[in-house]
Amino acid sequence: MKRVQTALVLVCLLASTAWVRGAQQPGSGSAATQDSLNRAADAALALKSARFSLKREGTPAVLDEKHGATFTVADCVYSAPDRVSCDIKVSLKNGTIFELTRVWVPEGTFQSNPLTHQFVKVPPDASFNGAALFARAGIPQILKTAIQKPQVVGREKIHNRDTLHLKAEVSGRKLNPLIGPTLKLELTYPVDLWLDEQSAVPVQIHVTEPEGNGWLIELSGTDEPINIPTPQLPPTQGLQ
Numbered sequence: 573m574k575r576v577q578t579a580l581v582l583v584c585l586l587a588s589t590a591w592v593r594g595a596q597q598p599g600s601g602s603a604a605t606q607d608s609l610n611r612a613a614d615a616a617l618a619l620k621s622a623r624f625s626l627k628r629e630g631t632p633a634v635l636d637e638k639h640g641a642t643f644t645v646a647d648c649v650y651s652a653p654d655r656v657s658c659d660i661k662v663s664l665k666n667g668t669i670f671e672l673t674r675v676w677v678p679e680g681t682f683q684s685n686p687l688t689h690q691f692v693k694v695p696p697d698a699s700f701n702g703a704a705l706f707a708r709a710g711i712p713q714i715l716k717t718a719i720q721k722p723q724v725v726g727r728e729k730i731h732n733r734d735t736l737h738l739k740a741e742v743s744g745r746k747l748n749p750l751i752g753p754t755l756k757l758e759l760t761y762p763v764d765l766w767l768d769e770q771s772a773v774p775v776q777i778h779v780t781e782p783e784g785n786g787w788l789i790e791l792s793g794t795d796e797p798i799n800i801p802t803p804q805l806p807p808t809q810g811l812q
Contacts, residue, residue: 602722602723605722605723605724605738606719606722608724608736608738608767608772609715609716609719609722609738609765610715610716611767611772612715612765612767612772612773612774613711613712613713613715613716614712614772615768615771615772615773615774616706616711616712616715616773616774617706617708617712619650619652619706619773619794619795620651620652620794620795621649621650621651621652621793621794621795621796621797621798622649622650622706622791622792622793622794622795623647623648623649623650623791623792623793623794623796623798624648624649624650624705624789624790624791624792625645625646625647625648625788625789625790626645626646626648626658626700626702626751626787626788626789627644627645627646627787627788627789627790628643628644628645628785628786628787629784629785629786629787629788630781630783630784630785630786631783631785632644632663633700633751633752633754634752635660635662635700639664640664640665641662641663641664642662642663643660643661643662643663644661644663645660645661646658646659646660646661646700646702647659647660648702649798649800650702650703650705650706650798651798651799651800652706653706653707654676654677654678654703654707655675655676655677655678655703655800656675656676656702656703656705656706656800657673657674657675657676657702657800658673658674658675658702659671659672659673660672660673660674662686670686671686672684672685672686673691674694674702675691675800675802675803676701676702676703677703677800677802677803679802680693680696681693681694681695681696682694682802682803682805684803690805690806691803691804691805692805692806693805700751700752701749701750704749704750705750705789709749710749710750711750711774711777714742714746714747714750715765715774718742718743718746719740719741719742719763720740720741720742720743720760721740721741722738722739722740723738723739723740724736724737724738725737725738725739725764727769728766730766730775730776731775731790731792733768733775734768734769734770735766735767735768735769735775735776736766736767736769737764737765737766738764738765738766738767739762739763739764739765740762740763740765741760741761741762741763742760742761742763742779743757743758743759743760743761744756744757744758744759744760744761745757745758747761747779751779751787754781754785754787755779755781761779761780761781762779762780763777763778763779763780764776764777764778764780765777765778771794773791773794774789774791775790775791775792776788776789776790776791777789
């Protein structure tokens with residue numbers, strides 16, 4: 573009888589251990605997964621600064637529809653709470669390729685002239701707004717309220733950082749204000765997130781679109797000293 577009781581205890585212990593381990597496996601524990609997303613949202617809001625790149629996969633994204641300007645890569649810096657500067661490689665319909673700098677600051681949106689390097693003030697950008705990514709209504713709000721069907725994929729090394737890899741879905745309506753009107757508002761899109769295991773800061777965000785299109789956002793150099801001054805306009809524009 574004692575042997576039977578001992579065997580039953582061992583079976584119960586093994587079953588309990590297996591359940592605990594199973595709860596920690598990829599794809600399980602939605603409450604814990606949302607907790608990770610909430611931590612990532614708070615960490616993004618707490619950033620003092622960051623370096624990040626925005627890469628377009630597949631069909632180039634529109635930067636200026638009026639002039640037929642498109643881009644595939646933007647290398648940017650962010651300074652809290654609302655300053656972003658991006659160096660953007662731009663292509664025109666005639667094949668011309670050049671680089672410009674676009675700056676988002678509280679005073680407005682500014683863009684450099686590729687030839688003179690002088691800045692001009694441009695209308696609010698409807699296709700891509702670098703400052704919107706880190707605003708409370710940007711990545712942080714998406715992480716807290718707009719993630720659908722989140723699941724843990726596993727742990728991966730990204731740029732020598734230990735990260736937690738999650739998969740989820742997000743509606744085009746929520747994503748378009750951040751990366752431009754390339755998505756259909758009524759559809760949801762697969763999103764991969766890689767979060768730093770220690771700080772919970774997002775390291776990579778990937779949005780997958782049909783036909784090989786997509787977006788990749790990569791963050792690095794967080795909380796480094798970064799200064800983004802308001803661009804000075806030429807005297808003639810400053811008087812307008």
